[in-house]
Structure formats: C-alpha cells, structure tokens
Amino acid sequence: MAVFLDDFRLRERFRGEVKEVQRRKYSLLHGVSNLFILDTSESMDGEGFIQMKEAYLSMIEERMTYIGLFTIRARVILISDGRPTTLDDSDSKCDQHTEGDHSLLGSIAYESRGGKLLNPPEARAFAKYSLCMMIAAEIIGEVPSTSCSIDDVKNILLSSGPQCDITEHDVENVVEILNNRRAYEMFVYRNDDHLEHEVYSERNESLLAPGTRVRRGPNWHYRNQDSNGPGTVTGHWHREGWIYVEWDTGMRFPYEYVNDSHQENVIIPCDEPRILRRENIAVGCLVKRGPDWKWGDQDGGEGNIGAVYRVKEDAVYVRWSNGIKSNYRFGYGGKYDLAVW
Structure with a gap:
C-alpha cells in the first residue's frame, strides 16, 4: 500500500x-x-x-x-x-535545480x-x-x-x-x-548487547548447547528458511524452550525445541561438518588451540575441541566441551588464538 x-x-x-x-x-x-x-x-x-x-x-x-x-x-x-526550503526562498521559478x-x-x-x-x-x-x-x-x-x-x-x-x-x-x-x-533478518537488534542477549545467551542446559550442529526435523513447517541445509545453534532465545539457529547461509531464526523428542521437533541435532567455501572460518566450525594461544586451560587442556557459535570481524566466539565460552583472536593484529580442526 x-x-x-x-x-x-x-x-x-x-x-x-x-x-x-x-x-x-x-x-x-x-x-x-x-x-x-x-x-x-x-x-x-x-x-x-x-x-x-x-x-x-x-x-x-x-x-x-x-x-x-x-x-x-x-x-x-x-x-x-x-x-x-528556507524562509528566504523566492517565489521565482527561474532558478530550477535539476541536480x-x-x-x-x-x-x-x-x-x-x-x-x-x-x-x-x-x-x-x-x-x-x-x-x-x-x-x-x-x-x-x-x-x-x-x-x-x-x-x-x-x-x-x-x-x-x-x-x-x-x-x-x-x-x-x-x-x-x-x-x-x-538487513533482511526477521528481527532488528538495537545494539550488540541486545544481539548478545537475544541470539547468543545460554539460558537452559536442557536445550541444545551453542555450537551444536542441526538440521530441520520431522515437524518442520518453516518453508525454506534453512535453504535445505545444516546450521548451528547460537544460543537460547528469551522465550522459554526456544533456541536460535544460524543456518550455513548466515541467516538466523528462533525455533522451539521440545527436549529430546525428535519426532516432535522442528530442529534435530546432526553430525554434518561446516563446509567452508571462501570463508577462513565460520559459525559451526570446530576449532583447537592456534599458534598464538595464550589463554591457559580455558579450552580444558591442549588437544580439546570447541565449536564456533559466533564470528565477529577478527574475533571468534567458541564454546568448549567443558562448557566455557569466550572470544578469541582470529586475524586481529595478525594473531591467531585458534586453528580450524
């Protein structure tokens, strides 16, 4: 209209x-x-x-x-x-601006x-x-x-x-x-704090953890939001029992998750790896310590693997298998705390 x-x-x-x-x-x-x-x-x-x-x-x-x-x-x-238009504008139409x-x-x-x-x-x-x-x-x-x-x-x-x-x-x-x-996502986030609260917060340990790889489930009714491909849980939405998923296309949507009853879920976990095209790293990648690691045993010890749930410019947000979440350098100042596994 x-x-x-x-x-x-x-x-x-x-x-x-x-x-x-x-x-x-x-x-x-x-x-x-x-x-x-x-x-x-x-x-x-x-x-x-x-x-x-x-x-x-x-x-x-x-x-x-x-x-x-x-x-x-x-x-x-x-x-x-x-x-x-100002109060000083003349009524004369001789001066027309075409640019x-x-x-x-x-x-x-x-x-x-x-x-x-x-x-x-x-x-x-x-x-x-x-x-x-x-x-x-x-x-x-x-x-x-x-x-x-x-x-x-x-x-x-x-x-x-x-x-x-x-x-x-x-x-x-x-x-x-x-x-x-x-710019064409379902929701608009006021600032990074609002985005963190809505998309990347971990609120309920009974829900799929951030970094979990997922696909559409048997009760899927969201048309082609997933582009028929896998995605990654990024966090738990403010609505009870809902998770946020970033599909490998980069588009993010919230979905209800009914515990572990896969037959009722629109989202189910999967083991599909994140396939990189031109990206150096992306949400859903598995990572380990990189050449510039200096964060002690945040990762649970050398050799442990974490899952990327957010990428922001030269910073990568990871959830380790021990439940610790933090952000790390991936190109910032030429430093790499992580390496893709």
Whole structure:
C-alpha cells in the first residue's frame, strides 16, 4: 500500500484511487507497505516534478511481500532533490535545480537499514528489486556466506539455464542483497548487547548447547528458511524452550525445541561438518588451540575441541566441551588464538 503525503486535495485524490483499486479486487493492499514522501516544494517544479512523477509511477507497479527466507519490512521512499526550503526562498521559478543534493540524500540513505540512493533513471530498475530478492533467496545456499561476487552469481545463473529478463544491474543488486543479508533478518537488534542477549545467551542446559550442529526435523513447517541445509545453534532465545539457529547461509531464526523428542521437533541435532567455501572460518566450525594461544586451560587442556557459535570481524566466539565460552583472536593484529580442526 502506498501512502501519498501531500496537501488535502492530493490526499483526497489518493483515497479515491485506493477505493478504485479495492473495487477492482486487485491485491495491492497485501504485503509490506511502502510509504512515499513526495517533495512538492518549489525547487522540484518543472523537470524535477516530472522526474518525481515518473519515478513514483515506476515504483508503485511493484508489490512487495515476504520473499523466501528474507523479511521485507515497510519501506519509506523519499523522492526529493534534497534541497531544504528556507524562509528566504523566492517565489521565482527561474532558478530550477535539476541536480539533487546527493550529500543530504546520501546521509539519509546511509543511516537507514538497507538504504539506497537512486537517480531517477534507476527507479524502474528498483521496481524489479523483488525479482532480485527472489533470485537471492533461491541461490543463497550455493554462494559463500561472506564476500559473494558477481562471478559467483553469474555462474549459478548460467548453470540453471538462460535468464532473459536478468540484466547486469539486476545481478549487481542480487550480489548486494546477498552481501547485506543480515538487513533482511526477521528481527532488528538495537545494539550488540541486545544481539548478545537475544541470539547468543545460554539460558537452559536442557536445550541444545551453542555450537551444536542441526538440521530441520520431522515437524518442520518453516518453508525454506534453512535453504535445505545444516546450521548451528547460537544460543537460547528469551522465550522459554526456544533456541536460535544460524543456518550455513548466515541467516538466523528462533525455533522451539521440545527436549529430546525428535519426532516432535522442528530442529534435530546432526553430525554434518561446516563446509567452508571462501570463508577462513565460520559459525559451526570446530576449532583447537592456534599458534598464538595464550589463554591457559580455558579450552580444558591442549588437544580439546570447541565449536564456533559466533564470528565477529577478527574475533571468534567458541564454546568448549567443558562448557566455557569466550572470544578469541582470529586475524586481529595478525594473531591467531585458534586453528580450524
């Protein structure tokens, strides 16, 4: 559903258009909302207004919803030249700006979760974004969980047959989505403390421990959230009896775990190792002491094995078989406390 913010007359016109859509029984009112903010200030007169209208009409043709394992949230789409109106602005229309203030608009996009700054000619390509999301959701299990490249995506698309409607720009968008996949997770975390509390806390020893490898169970009903592959328990959710799983695609979701009654569970433990593609280390890997280990017997003694349940830049979080959890250097300052087992 698109909301047209403008003066009273335009709002009334929009209400009439919505009623007409409902009368024709179109499905535009389902799925995620798009909130359009249209800049109708004087600096947008003339060519600027024409570009805004064309961009708006291109975008409203697209309907967004939840796509595969990606959560598509309501979007705020601002169409503006980015030039603030001041009290000193003249009524004269002779000075028209056809170029926007990219500095202001870029800062707004940067501060937004998954924000993008588009020029008018890119509006129609943006309207195809759901197609790119569908492609990304389909192939996410076949590409590295980090540093996905254009060649990675092209090779997969070529192997699946001709893609007549896929442009070079679409491929770039797919790569961008895959490399920014965490922006499309089910939940938004305010900061690292909130993330630690919700995703990585160990609350109940009767639940699967962080680092445990898992797969979908016989009672699975979450479609393709797992991309039909294995994952790793990262912690216990705040809801009693629920665990958090990071699938090998890098996507994280909470699931209920009914003790050890495997026939009732949506998640069951497995012995499948984490397969690294381009990653040096990843959640689910087994590790041992590395060349720069200096942490005594935190690991329970030399030769013991731990499981990675979180990777954060050059730090790796491990749960050892003795139950101790801590984070270690893996490339930070050129030091490696761990080695992949």
